[in-house]
Amino acid sequence: MLHNKKLAVIASLVALMFIGMAFVRPQDDPKPKHNFKVLKKDISHEDLEKVMKEWAGALGVKCNFCHSPSADSASHHLDFASDAKPEKNIARHMYKMTGRINKKYFSFNKDDSGNTIPAVHCATCHHGSPHPGEAK
Ligand code: HEC
Numbered sequence: 001m002l003h004n005k006k007l008a009v010i011a012s013l014v015a016l017m018f019i020g021m022a023f024v025r026p027q028d029d030p031k032p033k034h035n036f037k038v039l040k041k042d043i044s045h046e047d048l049e050k051v052m053k054e055w056a057g058a059l060g061v062k063c064n065f066c067h068s069p070s071a072d073s074a075s076h077h078l079d080f081a082s083d084a085k086p087e088k089n090i091a092r093h094m095y096k097m098t099g100r101i102n103k104k105y106f107s108f109n110k111d112d113s114g115n116t117i118p119a120v121h122c123a124t125c126h127h128g129s130p131h132p133g134e135a136k
């Protein structure tokens with residue numbers, strides 16, 4: 001009986017500790033949760049994953065080519081919202097440029113609803129390399 005009570009006290013202390021950790025984390029982090037400057041702010045998780053995989057594949061790189069490690073060095077996660085790596089901003093610039101090329105030079109390429117079908121993608125130039133200008 002006494003033994004059970006002790007266990008119950010320990011269990012609730014451990015539970016409180018975890019609850020406390022869950023509440024402290026977001027307050028420690030003053031950054032906004034998301035940081036979208038070119039993609040739609042309400043992009044679905046599936047669409048975001050599709051775009052990110054497309055970009056990584058087109059350049060032949062991993063996620064950490066554009067995304068910097070989390071400041072919390074104990075975790076091995078990437079801080080996806082951080083803009084610390086310059087490659088991330090270059091990618092935004094490239095995304096806008098690719099959109100402009102399609103709109104300006106390939107606007108004849110339309111679907112039934114009159115929307116421009118993109119003819120040029122990241123892979124059109126990059127072909128699996130981050131530096132398309134250099135000979136492989
Ligand atoms: C070529 C550069 C590049 C690569 C490679 C890349 N990303 Fe991104 N990622 C970006 C950019 C740029 C944004 C911000 C888009 C914006 O500003 O609208 C972003 C945003 C994100 C976000 C949203 C962050 C937020 O603000 O909430 C997630 C999650 C993410 N990327 C995951 C991934 C994953 C997972 C991979 C690997 C499969 C990956 N990315 C590969 C450039 C890249």
Ligand code: HEC
Nearest residue numbers: 055087090091094095098120121122125130131132133134
């Ligand atoms: C019209 C051709 C073209 C298209 C389309 C294009 N890029 Fe680029 N990209 C380049 C060139 C050229 C460079 C410069 C390469 C160098 O510095 O050696 C470059 C450089 C980059 C870099 C910087 C690499 C580094 O190491 O500094 C990133 C990141 C990048 N592109 C991402 C993208 C993404 C993401 C897309 C699609 C949204 C895209 N690019 C579409 C031609 C293109």
